[in-house]
Amino acid sequence: MISLVEEEKKETGILVGLDKGEKNFEEAFEELEELAISAGGLIIDRIVQRLSSPTAPFYIGKGKAKEIAEICKEKKVSFVLFNDDLSPIQCRNLSSLFGCKVLDRTQLILDIFAQRAKTREGKLQIELAQLLYLLPRLTRLWTHLSRQTGGIGTRGPGETQLEVDRRRIQEKIHRLKKELEEVKKTRYIQRSSRQKSPWPTACLVGYTNAGKSTLFNLLTNSKVLVENKLFATLDPTIRLFEFSGGQKIFLSDTVGFIQKLPFHLVESFKATLEEVKEADLLIHLVDISHPLSENQIEEVNKVLEQLGALDKPTILVWNKIDLVKSNGLIKRRIQEYPGSVPISAATGVGCEKLLLKIEQWLKTKRRYLSLKVPVDRMDMVAKFHRVGFGVETDYQPEGILVNGWIPLSFVSSFEPFNVLSNGHEGHENGNVRRIQ
Incomplete structure (x- = not known):
């Protein structure tokens, strides 16, 4: 993906938004500028057009697109950033008209993630997302090489190159997904060990x-x-x-x-x-x-x-x-x-x-138990101390008295030694959205 950060100076850019009457348009547009700044860009202009729906060739109206092209030429901007996703043909048309980089919201967010990813897992996830974004945009990328007579035996090099690139990207996507599956398995093992805790x-x-x-x-x-x-x-x-x-x-x-x-x-x-x-x-x-x-x-x-x-x-x-x-x-x-x-x-x-x-x-995930454990079952006393909290122990000749709060998942293993007929049970309300 294209980075907005150069070695010496920040790239200058223009924000473009299409107001289709969405209630959160202003918020999303403000956020776009924050994203651009976060990526290292410098925004010098913001342009909004009100349309009920995007246009097929330029996303915005043709007249507005020409107006932005003049601004790009006059202010020598490095990129134009759109608040929504662009189709491959829209991106190509706008790039040709503006004479500079054209980015959409997804491309910018992917760029930021690529800058911030530090671990191997994070880098794999970002690379996969970038390739999934790029794959449908390979169309027409090589059209400048395919102006040859068609037919059997005369396939143009542009089409061949496009197929090669698509196949290579698909192979890489497949490889990345396999690597991420291994990461997923590792996370599952780590999560399983935590769940046993x-x-x-x-x-x-x-x-x-x-x-x-x-x-x-x-x-x-x-x-x-x-x-x-x-x-x-x-x-x-x-x-x-x-x-x-x-x-x-x-x-x-x-x-x-x-x-x-x-x-x-x-x-x-x-x-x-x-x-x-x-x-x-x-x-x-x-x-x-x-x-x-x-x-x-x-x-x-x-x-x-x-x-x-x-x-x-x-x-x-x-x-x-x-x-x-x-x-x-x-x-x-x-x-x-x-x-x-x-x-x-x-x-x-x-x-x-x-x-x-x-x-x-x-406390809603635990139950208070009071146990009387035979002296030959010190293993249960040790387990109670390991999984419980607020534990009190009283060693007596006829047995060991143990009190404390225990996770619900462990209650059944201690039930044979429980001397409380009605423990102070925790409760759980699966329909509660917020904890009161």
């Missing part, structure tokens, strides 16, 4: 740049990259977090979501996004200081629904309260979203309340 997994999700990595670093004392730009984090990181009371939870930091997240990315990042799908709890971070924070919640929920994770137990967290001047906004958001927690991951304010909320949820 008595501790559940909580996954940080949210719009890009909502502060997930900042919170992750604060809670786990990690050093995940934190930058004030979109898609600073691509590769998931998992750490075990221990509460003061002895409870533990696996905490996972994930890639942020965005409007119009390219289909190729969702497909390519399935191995990574499965961390979200398999999590026991979602911690949904929202930038309360963003003027369109509620729209961002909707966009995140769309991706969660696509992943089949929308109905998971979720704690909604209003982050960046240190950037909000009015306490009235914070109070209003809490009233509108009961059970939500206001915090500042940058300063740590409110994080104790968040941890308490997570601990309360953890």
Whole structure:
């Protein structure tokens, strides 16, 4: 993919948007500029045209396209960036008319991901997404070589080259998918080992740049990259977090979501996004200081629904309260979203309340047991200590009394020694969207 970053200076570009009457057009267009800046570009002009639908040859109207071509020539811009995806023929026509690079939203996001990917898994996923994007755009790429008489025995070199390129890309896509399957198997093994652990997994999700990595670093004392730009984090990181009371939870930091997240990315990042799908709890971070924070919640929920994770137990967290001047906004958001927690991951304010909320949820995944274990079954006492928390032990001649909270999945193995007829059972409500 084409990078917007040159060695010495930033490339200058123009943003172009087609306003078709969509309610989130302005937000998406503003976000496009943020993406361009995040990629290293310098935006010198923004052009919007109102049309009910795109035109086949240029996406925008022909007159508007010629107007932009004049601006490109006058200001010597390096690229023109469109807010939506372009067809191969639209991209070719516009490039020829403008005399510079023409990029669409998907191509830009793929470029940013390519810049940020650090691990082998991340690089494989990005390369696959790029090739899936490129494959249908090979058509007409070699038309300048195919102007020869057709017929048997006279096939033009352009057509031959096109077929060779398509075959090579398809072979590479197949190879990358096989490599990612191996990555998926490795993740499955790692996830299986975590699932055998008595501790559940909580996954940080949210719009890009909502502060997930900042919170992750604060809670786990990690050093995940934190930058004030979109898609600073691509590769998931998992750490075990221990509460003061002895409870533990696996905490996972994930890639942020965005409007119009390219289909190729969702497909390519399935191995990574499965961390979200398999999590026991979602911690949904929202930038309360963003003027369109509620729209961002909707966009995140769309991706969660696509992943089949929308109905998971979720704690909604209003982050960046240190950037909000009015306490009235914070109070209003809490009233509108009961059970939500206001915090500042940058300063740590409110994080104790968040941890308490997570601990309360953890109790719903456990049951309080009181056991009387024979002295010849010390293995069960050791297991109780290993998987439980808040454990109290009293060694008596007739047996060992053990009390504590146990994960629901382990209850049956301790039931023969349980002396409580009705334990303090945890509860679970599968229909609860947010934790109150």
